[in-house]
Amino acid sequence: MDNVVEVKNLTKRFGKFTAVSNISFTIKEGEIVGFLGQNGAGKTTTINMLLGLLTPTKGTVRILGHDLSKERSKVLEQMNFSSSYVKMPWRLTVWENLFTYALLYNVKNPKQRIAQLLKIFEIEDLKDKQAGFLSAGQTTRVALSKAFINNPRLVLLDEPTASLDPDIAEKVRDFLKKIQKEEKVTMLFTSHNMAEVEDVCDRVIFIQNGKIIAQDTPAGLAKRIKTSKVRFMMIDGMKRTIEYCKEYKYPYQEDGRYITISVKEHKIAEFINNLAKKGISYSEITIDKPSLEDYFLSQTYENK
Amino acid sequence: MKTNRILAILYRHLVLWRRDFDKIAETFWWPIVDLIVWGFVTIYLQKQTGATAEAVSFFLGGVIFWSVINKSQLDVGMTFLQEAWDRNLINVFASPITKWEFLTATLLLGLIKVILSVIAVGLLAIFLYAFNIFKLGWYFIPFMINLLVMGWWIGIFINGIIIRYGYRVQAFAWTLIFAFQPISAVFYPVSVLPPFLQIVARLTPASYTFEGMRAVLISGTFSLELLLLGSLLNLIYLVLSLLFYSRMFNAAQKHGYLIQFS
Numbered sequence: 001m002d003n004v005v006e007v008k009n010l011t012k013r014f015g016k017f018t019a020v021s022n023i024s025f026t027i028k029e030g031e032i033v034g035f036l037g038q039n040g041a042g043k044t045t046t047i048n049m050l051l052g053l054l055t056p057t058k059g060t061v062r063i064l065g066h067d068l069s070k071e072r073s074k075v076l077e078q079m080n081f082s083s084s085y086v087k088m089p090w091r092l093t094v095w096e097n098l099f100t101y102a103l104l105y106n107v108k109n110p111k112q113r114i115a116q117l118l119k120i121f122e123i124e125d126l127k128d129k130q131a132g133f134l135s136a137g138q139t140t141r142v143a144l145s146k147a148f149i150n151n152p153r154l155v156l157l158d159e160p161t162a163s164l165d166p167d168i169a170e171k172v173r174d175f176l177k178k179i180q181k182e183e184k185v186t187m188l189f190t191s192h193n194m195a196e197v198e199d200v201c202d203r204v205i206f207i208q209n210g211k212i213i214a215q216d217t218p219a220g221l222a223k224r225i226k227t228s229k230v231r232f233m234m235i236d237g238m239k240r241t242i243e244y245c246k247e248y249k250y251p252y253q254e255d256g257r258y259i260t261i262s263v264k265e266h267k268i269a270e271f272i273n274n275l276a277k278k279g280i281s282y283s284e285i286t287i288d289k290p291s292l293e294d295y296f297l298s299q300t301y302e303n304k
Numbered sequence: 305m306k307t308n309r310i311l312a313i314l315y316r317h318l319v320l321w322r323r324d325f326d327k328i329a330e331t332f333w334w335p336i337v338d339l340i341v342w343g344f345v346t347i348y349l350q351k352q353t354g355a356t357a358e359a360v361s362f363f364l365g366g367v368i369f370w371s372v373i374n375k376s377q378l379d380v381g382m383t384f385l386q387e388a389w390d391r392n393l394i395n396v397f398a399s400p401i402t403k404w405e406f407l408t409a410t411l412l413l414g415l416i417k418v419i420l421s422v423i424a425v426g427l428l429a430i431f432l433y434a435f436n437i438f439k440l441g442w443y444f445i446p447f448m449i450n451l452l453v454m455g456w457w458i459g460i461f462i463n464g465i466i467i468r469y470g471y472r473v474q475a476f477a478w479t480l481i482f483a484f485q486p487i488s489a490v491f492y493p494v495s496v497l498p499p500f501l502q503i504v505a506r507l508t509p510a511s512y513t514f515e516g517m518r519a520v521l522i523s524g525t526f527s528l529e530l531l532l533l534g535s536l537l538n539l540i541y542l543v544l545s546l547l548f549y550s551r552m553f554n555a556a557q558k559h560g561y562l563i564q565f566s
Contacts, residue, residue: 014560048563051398055557073306073400081398086566087391089316096319103312104399146395 003062004029004154004186005050010059012045012210019045021210022059029153030184032176034191034201034218038300042210043190047156050188051081064153077105082147083158084140090132094123094142097131098149105150117145120175122168136163144172148179154186161196173200194293198222204292208299218292225290225298228268231260237280244278305408309401313409317383318416330378331417335371335425342367343433362518364435366490368425369517372418372451373458373488373510374481379414380407380459381466381477388471388565397562403553410463411456418452443520446531450513453538458484460545464552470564489514509537 005027012020020042027033037043048054050061052072061068063075088097095114102110118124121141126134134142140163147155160176161169177200179185191197197204198218206214206221214221234241234257241259245252250271251262263271268287275282321327342363349355349363384406387393396406422437429435438444462476487501488510494502505511512534519525556562 048560051394053394053398053557053562054560055554073402076398076400083394086394088395089320089386089390089392091320091323091390092316096316100312100316101395101399103308103315104396104401106306106308106400 002028004031004064005188006060006062007046007050008060008062010046010049010061011057012042012049012054013057019210020049020056023207023210023212024059025205025212025215027154027186027188029186030180031203032180032187032189032201034189034197034204035207036190036197036204036296037207041207043207044158045210046207047081047158047188047190050156052076077150078152079154079156080105080147080150080152081156081158082143082160084136084143084160084162085158086143087139088131088142088146091130093128093130094118094134094145095127097142098145101146101149107150113149113151114145117148120148121145122171137165137168140164141168141172151183152185154188156188158190159192160189161191161193169196176200194291194296198292206295206299213299214295221295222290222292225294226264226266227262227294228265228290229260229288230263230268230271231258231284231286231288232282233258233284235281235283237275237278237282240278241275241280244274305402305405306400309399309405310409310412313383313396313401313406314413314416317386317409317413320386321417331375331421332424335367335375335421336428338367338371339364339425339429340432343429343435346433346435361435362521363491364429364433365437365440365517365521366514368422368429368437369447369451369514370485370488370490371421371425372448373455373484375418375421376411376414376452376455377459377462377481378455378478379417380410380456381462383410383413384463384466385474385477391566393562394566403550407460407463407549410459414455414459415452418455422448440517440520443516443526446535447513447517450509450531450534450538453542454509454513455481457538457541457545460542460549464545464549467549467556467561468552470561484508484510487511493518507537509534509541512537 003026007026008024010020010023011018023046035043035046045054049056050063050068052068052075055069064078066075068075092100098114098117099110102113107113118127121144123138123141123145126138126142131139131142140161144160147157161172164172173196176187180187189197189201201218204216204218204221205212214224232241238254238259242252242254245261253260272285321331346361346363387396426437429437440447458481462480465473465476487497487505487508489505490510493515494505494511497505512530516527516530516534519527
């Protein structure tokens with residue numbers, strides 16, 4: 001199978017408000033796709049339509065070759081999702097919760113599968129603890145265990161590492177990359193951590209005001225930003241540097257002995273040369289290439 | 305219809321039921337309190353009027369049978385609400401379970417609790433008041449089924465309303481049933497009602513069941529006509545409630561009401 005997800009002209013209207021407007025995209029088998037956008041851009045509405053929780057106003061969703069609207073149960077048996085914003089029954093223990101989902105998804109050898117997942121996400125010691133008494137990070141790990149209980153072929157992950165300690169978050173990312181490689185699991189991934197998206201995702205779909213405005217690799221999107229950040233630790237000439245920035249309209253940010261200036265990539269050499277001509281001296285210089293976060297921020301500011 | 309999904313919902317709610325005193329109380333406490341109160345009313349009436357035990361025993365029969373309707377309807381709405389209160393609805397309905405499988409699980413859950421409740425209250429009535437509901441013999445079964453089905457369709461209607469209107473109408477799950485009590489002939493015959501309410505009572509399946517039960521308990525006669533009329537009305541309302549539930553569920557998927565619960 002080539003395309004695991006095929007979304008065509010998907011639209012969702014609530015009265016006069018259009019939450020998602022005529023979007024189309026595909027996700028190939030084994031691909032991890034980041035689904036990015038500001039709050040209210042239409043990400044959650046799209047995910048809810050992919051999960052069959054919301055009926056589209058227009059358009060079609062085909063998952064694993066099946067029409068979701070016609071073969072909902074067949075599709076959902078082979079997929080799963082995790083969201084840090086959805087809770088589990090708080091009076092049930094972690095094991096009881098996972099056993100419930102193992103039954104719901106008809107998992108063969110549920111006890112064995114639960115034991116595997118508890119080990120992978122390092123929550124074996126929590127199996128008899130009631131879900132309501134877990135920390136935010138522990139809850140996220142239980143939600144991830146639930147998301148992989150049925151060995152899904154497609155997983156929708158909404159902020160999968162929210163509230164996790166950095167070391168556990170890294171282990172989760174490693175796990176996602178491992179199952180992508182070994183089991184060709186396809187994933188749609190939302191996160192506000194752009195570094196994480198760059199690390200994990202093969203491709204990014206950027207949605208704004210219910211419309212897809214860009215689809216590219218994380219590096220490809222970052223490249224669309226032509227401005228780099230040049231940071232100097234000044235020895236002499238801070239005042240002259242600021243005057244120069246003001247005169248030629250370079251955005252800058254002063255922080256004690258440091259100054260960070262946004263400069264178009266093709267003008268960096270000329271900019272540094274001109275500072276030298278003015279006799280400005282500095283002891284350190286760092287040039288930050290544009291990142292996915294810069295792209296995200298640029299779109300956010302443009303939208304405002 | 306896949307049994308594993310129905311079992312999943314049953315397992316999750318039975319584990320919770322076993323763990324929560326509230327839930328155990330719902331099944332046993334209130335029916336037992338009702339039984340004790342009406343048991344003393346029965347004793348009082350016997351002493352005051354000199355009536356035979358059989359003549360006033362229908363009060364106790366009414367209490368036990370009313371608990372069947374009440375418990376069976378309660379679980380249909382409460383199971384859905386419990387998922388909403390636990391913010392777990394999205395997890396459930398984003399799984400392969402269908403609305404019909406979920407509904408079946410809630411009906412079975414109600415059935416399990418009704419059986420437990422009737423056994424407990426029935427045995428207690430024998431022990432405390434020497435009243436044996438099981439002396440209805442085989443008639444006990446069709447009466448029970450009719451009351452159970454009435455509880456189900458009321459519960460299904462209420463569930464549909466909750467799905468559509470959300471938390472603001474959640475109290476219907478445990479209060480709306482009492483609107484049916486005065487017109488169900490639980491403790492008195494339909495003939496004591498004012499004429500317009502008699503018409504309403506005749507459209508309520510439980511009125512036929514309670515009148516039939518009273519006839520068996522007091523005079524030992526069984527009316528097949530009452531049973532069939534009650535069953536026919538139940539069947540009509542059950543079909544209507546299922547159509548209503550399906551329509552409300554589809555509307556919830558269209559307008560996003562399910563998501564709003566979480």
